[in-house]
Amino acid sequence: MGRGKIVIRRIDNSTSRQVTFSKRRNGLLKKAKELAILCDAEVGVMIFSSTGKLYEFSSTRDKKINFVSLFKVDKYVLFGGST
Numbered sequence: 001m002g003r004g005k006i007v008i009r010r011i012d013n014s015t016s017r018q019v020t021f022s023k024r025r026n027g028l029l030k031k032a033k034e035l036a037i038l039c040d041a042e043v044g045v046m047i048f049s050s051t052g053k054l055y056e057f058s059s060t061r062d063k064k065i066n067f068v069s070l071f072k073v074d075k076y077v078l079f080g081g082s083t
Contacts, residue, residue, distance in 0.1 A: 032044075044056070
């Protein structure tokens with residue numbers, strides 16, 4: 001028997017929301033690293049928290065600086081994020 005479906009919606013409790021963000025962020029970064037290793041792919045991930053803190057992963061060290069500086073322009077406004 002599989003798990004039941006959950007409704008994807010905003011978590012109202014700020015503490016629970018932060019804990020969930022932290023766990024899911026770590027899981028996403030782990031998946032990105034695994035994808036880079038298993039498939040020999042160049043992978044880059046950028047995550048902005050609700051407080052504006054940047055978390056990032058790049059599979060190649062030399063492209064990391066360019067990757068971050070390219071998208072750090074005015075935070076993430078280019079993608080429709082809030083400022």
